[in-house]
Amino acid sequence: xxxxxxxxxxxxxxxxxxxxxxxxxxxxxxxxxxxxxxxxxxxxxxxxxxxxxxxxxxxxxxxxxxxxxxxxxxxxxxxxxxxxxxxxxxxxxxxxxxxxxxxxxxxxxxxxxxxxxxxxxxxxxxxxxxxxxxxxxxxxxxxxxxxxxxxxxxxxxxxxxxxxxxxxxxxxxxxxxxxxxxxxxxxxxxxxxxxxxxxxxxxxxxxxxxxxxxxxxxxxxxxxxxxxxxxxxxxxxxxxxxxxxxxxxxxxxxxxxxxx
Amino acid sequence: xxxxxxxxxxxxxxxxxxxxxxxxxxxxxxxxxxxxxxxxxxxxxxxxxxxxxxxxxxxxxxxxxxxxxxxxxxxxxxxxxxxxxxxxxxxxxxxxxxxxxxxxxxxxxxxxxxxxxxxxxxxxxxxxxxxxxxxxxxxxxxxxxxxxxxxxxxxxxxxxxxx
Numbered sequence: 001x002x003x004x005x006x007x008x009x010x011x012x013x014x015x016x017x018x019x020x021x022x023x024x025x026x027x028x029x030x031x032x033x034x035x036x037x038x039x040x041x042x043x044x045x046x047x048x049x050x051x052x053x054x055x056x057x058x059x060x061x062x063x064x065x066x067x068x069x070x071x072x073x074x075x076x077x078x079x080x081x082x083x084x085x086x087x088x089x090x091x092x093x094x095x096x097x098x099x100x101x102x103x104x105x106x107x108x109x110x111x112x113x114x115x116x117x118x119x120x121x122x123x124x125x126x127x128x129x130x131x132x133x134x135x136x137x138x139x140x141x142x143x144x145x146x147x148x149x150x151x152x153x154x155x156x157x158x159x160x161x162x163x164x165x166x167x168x169x170x171x172x173x174x175x176x177x178x179x180x181x182x183x184x185x186x187x188x189x190x191x192x193x194x195x196x197x198x199x200x201x202x203x204x205x206x207x208x209x210x211x212x213x214x215x216x217x218x219x220x221x222x223x224x225x226x227x228x229x230x231x232x233x234x235x236x237x238x239x240x241x242x243x244x245x246x247x248x249x250x251x252x253x254x255x256x257x258x259x260x
Numbered sequence: 261x262x263x264x265x266x267x268x269x270x271x272x273x274x275x276x277x278x279x280x281x282x283x284x285x286x287x288x289x290x291x292x293x294x295x296x297x298x299x300x301x302x303x304x305x306x307x308x309x310x311x312x313x314x315x316x317x318x319x320x321x322x323x324x325x326x327x328x329x330x331x332x333x334x335x336x337x338x339x340x341x342x343x344x345x346x347x348x349x350x351x352x353x354x355x356x357x358x359x360x361x362x363x364x365x366x367x368x369x370x371x372x373x374x375x376x377x378x379x380x381x382x383x384x385x386x387x388x389x390x391x392x393x394x395x396x397x398x399x400x401x402x403x404x405x406x407x408x409x410x411x412x413x414x415x416x417x418x419x420x421x422x423x
Contacts, residue, residue, distance in 0.1 A: 087387055130389070252351055
């Protein structure tokens with residue numbers, strides 16, 4: 001499988017090389033196959049269509065050819081940012097910032113990393129990591145973004161809770177331009193993290209989760225916890241209990257976070 | 261003595277914290293500070309503000325290799341003949357024994373592993389981290405079930421390096 005086009009964006013790390021394919025089994029599988037060479041740090045794999053797009057843990061990701069952005073980014077993050085909470089927030093916030101730029105809409109993040117527009121899912125993110133040689137960790141961030149799908153297409157596919165940029169903004173988008181804008185935002189946020197600035201990402205993440213001050217239920221591996229969400233940070237989610245105590249849950253423990 | 265209450269929660273989890281908070285309030289204690297190895301839990305209550313309870317202190321990181329520690333006869337008195345190597349979870353999360361629900365498990369008891377063998381996936385915040393054995397031997401024990409919640413440092417597998 002050879003790419004039909006290759007882009008070289010003027011970014012810091014991500015997208016200095018973008019391999020554009022017509023059709024792939026999965027952009028993440030192709031990106032992961034590049035993980036043996038450290039020089040591939042930041043390579044982006046794009047495809048117009050996937051025959052075996054992957055969603056979470058074995059689910060499929062459906063996208064009619066040419067209607068969305070199907071992208072996977074290969075990264076070898078330094079040890080200080082190898083945290084699930086950071087990587088999840090990085091991808092989801094970058095997607096939201098891109099949406100704001102191209103469509104002038106404010107996306108919300110549904111814990112942990114779905115991006116919603118007007119309550120419907122516009123983007124799915126699947127991040128996989130594995131150890132490779134020389135103590136490097138290869139991270140492949142797969143992003144499936146709905147761009148020009150119509151409501152009828154989602155109805156036909158049995159996805160009533162999905163939306164696209166086109167539906168939400170009531171116009172069509174240039175998918176390639178959307179992809180380039182997304183890569184730039186991913187690069188900006190990633191570069192900032194690598195330079196030690198997590199506060200900006202944390203603030204954007206907190207705001208886009210949008211649950212501060214609300215009564216929530218946090219579902220963890222060992223049970224469900226309730227309380228008023230008084231703080232969200234990479235250090236923990238703080239749930240104010242009725243008895244004036246505060247429970248702090250590490251983000252990585254929280255599987256679902258929802259309003260009650 | 262350490263085994264007198266095997267059904268109690270593990271030393272540092274939410275149930276334990278809740279239990280400690282109850283004890284503090286019953287006995288009007290202002291502070292509890294417990295340590296075990298790298299884990300520390302400190303609970304304080306007072307009039308200046310609400311008590312903040314931190315659950316699980318060690319930094320969470322995706323490793324390039326699973327933390328592996330030999331468990332000698334002292335740690336496993338029931339099996340004094342063999343020193344087994346433990347593969348531990350690098351992060352809190354969900355343990356997956358297979359790459360997807362339809363697949364075979366990565367390894368089973370008796371499987372031979374090398375340092376690069378993927379033994380499981382630990383998922384946290386929808387980040388799926390493949391864990392490699394980082395040692396050579398034969399899987400002697402699998403201590404967790406598919407989709408079970410695991411803690412930082414929890415032993416997932418014991419590997420017999422002489423197998």
